[in-house]
Amino acid sequence: MRLFFKNISNLSDEELMNLYIVKGNDKYIEELYKRYSSKLLGYFFRMLQGDIAKSQDLLQDLFLKVIEKKHQFDTSKKFYTWVFTVANNLCKSDFRKLENRSKVYDYPIEKTPVTYDANLFDKKEFKVALKKGVNKLSHVHKVAFILRYNEGFSIKEIAQIVEVSEGTIKSRLYYATQNVSQYIKEFSPINESQVFKIN
Numbered sequence: 001m002r003l004f005f006k007n008i009s010n011l012s013d014e015e016l017m018n019l020y021i022v023k024g025n026d027k028y029i030e031e032l033y034k035r036y037s038s039k040l041l042g043y044f045f046r047m048l049q050g051d052i053a054k055s056q057d058l059l060q061d062l063f064l065k066v067i068e069k070k071h072q073f074d075t076s077k078k079f080y081t082w083v084f085t086v087a088n089n090l091c092k093s094d095f096r097k098l099e100n101r102s103k104v105y106d107y108p109i110e111k112t113p114v115t116y117d118a119n120l121f122d123k124k125e126f127k128v129a130l131k132k133g134v135n136k137l138s139h140v141h142k143v144a145f146i147l148r149y150n151e152g153f154s155i156k157e158i159a160q161i162v163e164v165s166e167g168t169i170k171s172r173l174y175y176a177t178q179n180v181s182q183y184i185k186e187f188s189p190i191n192e193s194q195v196f197k198i199n
Contacts, residue, residue, distance in 0.1 A: 013079035021070050032079070033063055039151075040087055046146050047091045049135050058090050065090070084151070085161045088143055095139045126184060133183030137176055144172040145180065 008031050011019070020028035037059060044055035065086050066073075073082055134145055143162060147153045155173070159166045 014075050014077075017070070017073050017079050018075045021073065021075070029063070029067060032066070032083075036080075036083060037063075040083070043084070043087055043146065043151060044091070046134070046150055047142065048094070054094070058087075058094065062087055062090055081153075081157050081160055084147065084153070085163075088147075088161050091143065092139065129183045129186075130180065133180035136183075137179060141172050141176040141179070144169055145176040148173055 008016070008027060011031070013032060013035065016028045016032050019025070020032075040062060041055055041059050044058045045052060048054050048058070062083070066083065069086070073079070134142060137145060140162075144158060147158045147161060148155070153161065155166050155169050159169045162169070
């Protein structure tokens with residue numbers, strides 16, 4: 001009988017989730033955790049401005065939600081998009097808690113004059129400036145920016161994840177890239193155009 005058993009690593013995300021819903025065997029959720037934990041931890045890390053402890057907590061919360069809400073998953077749709085929707089909702093809840101405690105994102109932009117040799121593009125400094133710019137964005141703009149440029153989701157997928165129209169996502173991305181660009185404008189515009197591609 002085991003001759004016809006399909007190796008678990010060869011199953012699609014959707015097949016794994018369907019089997020987990022039907023059979024409730026932990027091995028299916030463990031395989032999904034193995035596939036997505038690093039990527040989701042990276043997403044939380046970027047969204048939470050480098051707070052690794054909180055990122056790890058949210059990752060655990062996320063998979064608890066996946067287990068609790070398994071029957072809400074539509075097996076005809078992508079697990080990838082669904083799990084990021086859950087992740088986005090966790091970030092949104094965390095952001096609201098922070099916002100209620102204090103206006104943590106409401107600090108002024110520091111204008112530090114920096115000069116760079118146009119011929120010597122310093123990737124490390126560029127990344128620092130880019131990260132600073134992203135961290136200054138409002139929550140909704142930061143979500144759109146990270147899902148597009150760090151996670152590689154299409155505009156259509158981002159719209160599904162955050163449950164708004166594609167036009168709204170395009171608008172948020174435009175706003176986000178305009179604001180982030182202020183932090184990296186001292187660098188070569190060639191490099192900036194490689195970072196932001198809205199299409």
